[in-house]
Amino acid sequence: MSSERTLTVARAGREAVMWEMQNDPSVFMLGEDVFAFGGVFGTADGLGEMFGPDRILDTPISETGFIGLATGAAMAGMRPIVELAFVDFIGVCYNAIVNLAAKHYYLSNGQVKVPMVLMLGSGGGYNNGAQHSQSLLASLAHMPGSVVVTPSNAYDAKGLMHSAIRSDDFVIYSGQKKVAGVGMLGTPIKTSMSVVPDEPYTIPFGVANIVQEGTDLTMVGVSWTVHQCIEAAERLQSEHNISVEIIDPRTVVPLDRDAIFDSVKKTGKLLVADEDYQSFGFTGEVIASVVERDPSVLSCAPVRVANPDLNIPYSRPMELRVLPTADRIVEESKKMLGL
Amino acid sequence: MKPTAAQRKAMYSDIVRSREFDDRVLELYFADKMPVFDLAKGVIPGEIHSSHGQEPCAAGTMPHLTLEDTITSNHRPHHHAICRGLDLNKLAAELMGKKTGYCAGKGGHMHIYSVEHKFSCSGIIAEGMGPAAGVALANKMREQDGIAVSYMGEAAANQGAFHEVMNMAGVYTLPYICIIEDNNWGVSVSKKASTAIERNSERAASYGVYGEYVEDNDCDLIFEAMSRCVDRARSGQGASILEIQTYRLKGHMHGDQMAYVPEEEVAAMKDCVIEYRNKLISEGVLTEKEAEEIVSQQKSEVDAAIQFGLDSPYPDPEDAFQNTYAGVSK
């Protein structure tokens, strides 16, 4: 019998890494500041001491090199977990991600597997400027060959991490910094914490979580914006008696298009919230997946609440204007509902 | 070239100015982030990488640069900006995200731009090198005066851009200097754990450029070494790597407890501001009284700048929509 524990997202994900490392000698971690520091966002907290420097490898600031190395180690049968603290840094190693890790399996006609996990920290909202606040979700999800998981809460974080490490595919595990619940970013978001079982469990890729059921409006959020949707829905419920259904796809690749479609079929209205730059991104993809199947399920035009295609300004009032906050979601929902 | 007495006083004044600024920023940073530490809170939010301990790397090199020369800095830019002569008011205001800041709040601590000072910085490791070398190339193509200098940490020498840009600086014989501030740490990873060789200046041999190592964090030694690199750049002899042994006194960023740094190493860290003051006084360049005057002068200018920042208005949220494109209108 285990007692009930409420964990943060970072803690829960780390627990899965720890279990897999204890049970599978082919799993190891490499990246910047993982050994002594435990990862900039706590993803490897204490693992260095537990597993030693041979399995928790600090790397130089050589991202194209170490992601390439991890790809090779995975091809050789290891299961590397790569930590890249900020997604913003993919610029210097995009080739290794897009042209190596994501392509080997296909180009070899299924002969060469890359069972590797790439952990990234995304998102803004803490005034860290344009090069340390991006989401870049579309830049990860656009290319074929990589799974992209985006946990919004601790329960999913653990289950998806087990699935990611055991997967024979290249998995990008995109954590949102404020959802992670790490020390330097204040009190963790309440709805991101969850009761997490001690024992290992997996969550399948491509199966959405219906965060709450509702009848008037469907909201689809991803990672941090799930929590913005929850807050917005609470306000719409209490102030306007609007019943919102919230869908958290949990993995954007593969995307549970059925769950989204089924929900919109029921509510007739769709709002999609995403922290990434709006154009050519997740919000458009979600809307397309409904409209392509049957536009008649929509009773009004779908709405996107995302970054309005702007680099992220440092200054607080400007950054808040750019972020897909609960305020913006409420405002857009009210317009949609004619309130 | 050795610095004159006046230049030495000026360098002392510069390191004091930078230190006073960083001290005030540190104080303000923590003043309003408690009880639960949150980077997003307070008048100076986000990550702050202070220059405590590394001031001579900027103070000793900048005197050789004119306003025709171009500088790119990194995620730890305060000492570079201050020793380059950027306006303290606008600097303080930018750190607070105010409308009166260098970038009207768009940039912040890691993204300070001053066109007048040909100064910019970027938070992606080693990525200041390409743009600096590019300015050097443009100057060379147009037969214009002006060299370019990029500042970075020792850990940045392991980034691909370092190798790529240094090689081109060698191939094109660019008037470019890469200054490496070796504080022995890249966040929590020591140089020994990340770097295959002891001295990054020795890498100069791989690119056919000049390399020099300054073994002490001392304004005078840095000044002299920089004069050699600048002479080469200005006289068409090409690029240099100038590596300086320095100290990171306050951790990687504010809030970093430095638990991973061995105690002996912390104990052995020298405070360049105290060291240089003592040196100048013992050599008769500066009297105690003059030193005090410099400190109080800089303190009051820094205080005024901080006050300017605090009193300044925030930008309008809608200002976020300005300046995405120079020509295209959406």
Ligand SMILES: Cc1ncc(C[n+]2csc(CCOP(=O)(O)OP(=O)(O)O)c2C)c(N)n1
């Ligand atoms: C491409 C890239 N990778 C990682 C980081 C995260 N990062 C910021 S500063 C830093 C350490 C830099 O060390 P060094 O170059 O020695 O400069 P120092 O901080 O010591 O002044 C790291 C890893 C980054 N900003 N950019």
Ligand SMILES: [Mg+2]
């Ligand atoms: Mg360093």
